[in-house]
Amino acid sequence: MLLQDEQYVVKWLSQYGALPKTQITRMLQKPAQTADKILRNLKKQMRIADVSSGYYIGLDAMDKPDQRTILAVWVLLKFIDYVDPMAHYPAVYPSQLFFLKENTGYEIVVLYEGEQNLLKLLQPQEDLKYIIVLPRISMAYGMRLPHAPCLFATVDFQGDEEPGVTFYSEEAVSDDEISGHVG
The missing domain is CATH 3.40.1350 (Trna Endonuclease; Chain: A, domain 1)
Structure with a gap:
C-alpha cells in the first residue's frame, strides 16, 4: 500500500507523463529531504523511474516529457x-x-x-x-x-x-x- 504522498506522485506522473524532479518536489510541498525520500521509496518499489539521466522522473524510464x-x-x-x-x-x-x-x-x-x-x-x-x-x-x-x-x-x-x-x-x-x- 502506497503512502498518501506516494499516491500523489504516481497519479501526477500517470496524468502528465515524465516531469522534472524539481517540479515533483515542489508539488509535494515537503522539505527537499522528505521529497527525496518519497521518490527513493517509489524507485525502490519500481513504481517510478529516472528519465534522461534523472533530470525527469516518470512511471517508466522510456517516458517522453x-x-x-x-x-x-x-x-x-x-x-x-x-x-x-x-x-x-x-x-x-x-x-x-x-x-x-x-x-x-x-x-x-x-x-x-x-x-x-x-x-x-x-x-x-x-x-x-x-x-x-x-x-x-x-x-x-x-x-x-x-x-x-x-x-x-x-x-x-x-x-x-x-x-x-x-x-x-x-x-x-x-x-x-x-x-x-x-x-
Whole structure:
C-alpha cells in the first residue's frame, strides 16, 4: 500500500507523463529531504523511474516529457499553496492543465509562436478563467481572446533550476503597458 504522498506522485506522473524532479518536489510541498525520500521509496518499489539521466522522473524510464505540460506545471506551481494535491489534472485540448483554486476553475493554455488561432477552440464556461502561456508577451497583441477572464504568463528559463514565471493582466496587454505586469 502506497503512502498518501506516494499516491500523489504516481497519479501526477500517470496524468502528465515524465516531469522534472524539481517540479515533483515542489508539488509535494515537503522539505527537499522528505521529497527525496518519497521518490527513493517509489524507485525502490519500481513504481517510478529516472528519465534522461534523472533530470525527469516518470512511471517508466522510456517516458517522453511533454514540454507544453511542463510549462503548464511551472505556472501551476505559482498557485500550488492554494490548490489541493488532487485538484489539478490534464485539460481538454488546446488547454494543457486544469486546476481548482477557491472554487474557481483555471485552464492553462500553452501556445507556441503562430498558434494564437487555437484560442478559438476554447469552450468558456461560467467560473472558468484562462491563463495563456506565451513564449513572449508581445504575441498577445491583437489576439482574439475567449469570452472569459484571461491572464497571460511567460516562463523564462535563465539557466536556473526553476524558471521565472511572470503574469500579465489582460488590461496591461491591451493597453500596451507591458511594464505593468503582475506577479
